[in-house]
Amino acid sequence: MTIVDATSTCLRKYCQFSGRASRAEFWKFVMVVFLAFVLATIVNSMLFGPVETTAITLTREADGSITEGISTQISYDGGIFSTALSILVAAPLFAVLWRRMHDIGRPGWHGAVLWACSMTLTGIATLGFQVETATTLEVQTSLGGMPEVVMDRNPPMILRILEGLSWAVTLPLSLYWLTQQSKDTRVSA
Numbered sequence: 001m002t003i004v005d006a007t008s009t010c011l012r013k014y015c016q017f018s019g020r021a022s023r024a025e026f027w028k029f030v031m032v033v034f035l036a037f038v039l040a041t042i043v044n045s046m047l048f049g050p051v052e053t054t055a056i057t058l059t060r061e062a063d064g065s066i067t068e069g070i071s072t073q074i075s076y077d078g079g080i081f082s083t084a085l086s087i088l089v090a091a092p093l094f095a096v097l098w099r100r101m102h103d104i105g106r107p108g109w110h111g112a113v114l115w116a117c118s119m120t121l122t123g124i125a126t127l128g129f130q131v132e133t134a135t136t137l138e139v140q141t142s143l144g145g146m147p148e149v150v151m152d153r154n155p156p157m158i159l160r161i162l163e164g165l166s167w168a169v170t171l172p173l174s175l176y177w178l179t180q181q182s183k184d185t186r187v188s189a
Contacts, residue, residue, distance in 0.1 A: 001022070001024050001025055001028070002028075003028045003031070003032060006024065006025045006028035006029050006032075007028065007029055007032045009025060009029075010025065010029040010092050010093075010095075010096045011092055013092070013095060013096070013099070014091055014092050014095065015091050015092075015095055016095055016099070017095055017098045017099065017108060018099075018102075019099050019102065020099050020100075020102050020103040020182075021096045021099035021100040021102075021103055022100075022103060022182060023100070023103070023178075023179065023180075023181070023182065025096070025100075026096055026097070026099075026100040026178060027178075029092075029093070029096055030093075033085075033089050033093060036085055036089070037078060037082060037085060040078040040079075040081035040082045040084075040085050041076060041077060041078045041079075041081075041082060043081055044076075044077065044078050044079035044080065044081045044082065045076045048079055050074045050075060050076050051074070051075050051076070051077055051079075052072060052073070052074050053072070053073045053074075053075065054070060054071070054072050054073075055070070055071050055072075055073065057069040057070070057071055094112070097111050097112075097115075097178070098111065098112065100178055101177065103182050103183065104177060104178075104180040104181070104182065104183055105183035106177065110177070111174060111177065111178075114169070114170045114173060114174060115170060115174070117166055117170070118163075118166040118167050118170040121159070121162055121163045121166050122163055122167075124155075124159065125155040125159050125160060125163050126155075128155070129154055129155035129156070129159070130154075
């Protein structure tokens, strides 16, 4: 099966969760999706330039005094193209994962539960725990019109630990399952 065949099969079976997907079909489609995200990042960076993020750093010294600093980071991301691509390939990627799980003799929901738990914990940690952080007049003027209060991600440590543990289980277990040989081609002992 060529990479074009695998991609067209996965896109044609956009929301088909029954049946099977071979190891080659799954990984070739994943490779095409990965390359599409790389291309989206390149196109977005060429059209809109890099994303500049400015962060305020607060350092508490041993004597109790607080030192403020400003750091600027330049990064390149997929922007609107990556977001649109994510929406377009989410269903076929999820469907081919489900069919791949069937191919190794496991129910599709095993993979779905792992990924859903990890993504839910990440979403809660990212979106659910935004806290207001006050900025000083010095920082506001040096950044040119920064608001007095900014939103910052600050989830509880237990949620960060659970999020990390969920990904530490999800990624290796998914990789193990998805690289398994098809159930029909295994040699029985």
